[in-house]
């Protein structure tokens with residue numbers, strides 16, 4: 001009996017450890033990188049209180065997602081970023097990590113300065129009428145661009161048009 005218990009214990013411990021290590025490496029892996037990145041800024045209506053608010057997203061003229069080279073893409077559902085990008089985004093304090101009503105997990109998103117509601121990224125990126133819907137050869141239309149001075153690394157979902 002004691003041997004069986006000890007054997008089971010030995011099996012459980014490395015498994016649990018391996019899962020933690022995998023989760024951590026996924027979280028730490030900032031698979032998107034760009035040395036030609038911008039903050040794209042525009043205005044939209046808060047879906048909760050209807051106020052006219054400024055919203056931003058990350059737009060990259062070029063970059064890589066894992067090993068794939070991409071051009072003219074935006075990044076939504078950012079869940080992780082390097083310190084350099086966090087530092088450069090400090091001037092947009094309404095873009096910060098939060099939990100919205102749709103997605104359970106926290107991610108970096110725009111917040112309404114009037115009612116503090118998180119503006120879900122899918123409302124800004126996914127439909128052709130959305131402010132950050134990508135263009136194949138140019139930044140999202142009607143966005144003001146601010147160049148990020150230094151290369152950035154982050155994790156999120158890349159949107160690009162073909």
Ligand SMILES: [Zn+2]
Nearest residue numbers: 046049112115
């Ligand atoms: Zn609002």
